[in-house]
Amino acid sequence: MKAVVLSAFGEPEVLQYKDVARPEPGPDEVLVRIRCCGVCHLDLILRSGKRSRVTLPRILGHELAAEVVEAGSEVSGFAPGDLVASFNFQACGRCEDCRRGRPSLCRQTDGDIGQTRDGGYAEYAVLRAGNLVKLPPGMPLEHACFGACVYGPPYKAIRQVGRITAGQTVVITGASGGLGLAAIQIANRLGARSIAITSSPAKVAPLKAAGADEVIVSSDGAFGEEVRMLTGGRGVDLVVELLGSPTFHGSLRSLAPGGRCAVIGELHGTPIEINLGLLIIKEWELHGVQSASRDELEEILRFMHETGIEPVVWKTLPLSQAAEAHRELANREAIGRVLLVP
Ligand SMILES: [Zn+2]
Ligand SMILES: [Zn+2]
Known part of the structure; x- marks a missing residue:
């Protein structure tokens, strides 16, 4: 062969x-x-x-x-x-x-x-x-x-960790990568509103085409204020964090009280500081997400097929x-x- x-x-x-x-x-x-x-x-x-x-x-x-x-x-x-x-x-x-x-x-x-x-x-x-x-x-x-490698982690982040339902809002960092596009599609099919973060103005149109409701171009990780503006000051229910340390502070700034942050990617391995007082007061949930399981893959394939995700x-x-x-x-x-x- x-x-x-x-x-x-x-x-x-x-x-x-x-x-x-x-x-x-x-x-x-x-x-x-x-x-x-x-x-x-x-x-x-x-x-x-x-x-x-x-x-x-x-x-x-x-x-x-x-x-x-x-x-x-x-x-x-x-x-x-x-x-x-x-x-x-x-x-x-x-x-x-x-x-x-x-x-x-x-x-x-x-x-x-x-x-x-x-x-x-x-x-x-x-x-x-x-x-x-x-x-x-x-x-x-x-x-x-x-199904497994590209859709598995964002599916787990959005459905299990994020418990996202129709009408909720999700921020996706590093949105133009394979997992980011998958996250946009999954949020979209669940009836959630997605805010995609990218550092490249050239990626705005493809992100919209993939189903992103809003796209924020930010190269310094300081997108939190704009997310809050787009959500009437409240913030979002979930951040799908695909870049990690470069965007993490913007991600936390984007979170509503009771929001979840699912960290799927880390670009640099740089330690970051968190104000634990905010974590407590806002009751934020911080999760690491590796991969879905084999059993979940069956569910993911069904979801992709039934909702027409390409x-x-x-x-x-x-x-x-x-x-x-x-x-x-x-x-x-x-x-x-x-x-x-x-
Ligand atoms: Zn892979
Ligand atoms: Zn084992």
Whole structure:
């Protein structure tokens, strides 16, 4: 089969498109034919070698949607022809965190796709059945591939942490990235009002097109006053914080009493100061959000499909152009995701 193999860390050129042996599924594994695979910012970091978990050679790609070709002897629930999307990792199911329903905290994950096992930059992949979720009938694969990594964290932030309902207001920082656009779409479909924050005037129109009700251009993180003005002085019910320390003070300034702040991203790892007195008086809730769970992915895919959410795709490229896809995604002008198709 054809695959894009990472044999050395470095610039995009290290991604080699070549023939490799098609993998065989073990008893608890499923052989799938990849139909499309999203290119994630994480892939760029993994390719560069800045994360040590990846062992070489490795086939990257955790945002895949595929068709089942063959299920191992111990696999139940999947049959040839089933259309599936992948969940990035398989929680152990045995540790204390897994047992209390917090699989995103599991430290004994197995088979992190595109990191510790081969992923979707290939014609075929062998995955654990526990990594796969069936698509709702009729859902396009090029939408479903983004369910876990792109829609998972904002979905969890807005629905579980934010408890957002129709008529409430959400601020989204770093709004023009993949997760930001997803957050706008999710808030929009729930009937909430969204205020998108971006540092680039060129991103205003695409953010509006994605469904943002208001867009604030702010490059210094001091957007809180404008948010308060837009909300009659009250502030918002939830901030989806995708940038972290650069925008965090503006995010807190934007919050209404009783507001929630869901921190999904942190750009710099810079410590920040919080006035805990304000936290107490306003009864703000501050949450960290990592990822949704595999079970939640089924719910997310259903939600996306039923509400007609279409992921914003910047460019679709053939698998052979994976290196070009990495260059495209590194380009700061890009809005939305890059998709590889074998
Ligand atoms: Zn991803
Ligand atoms: Zn566990």
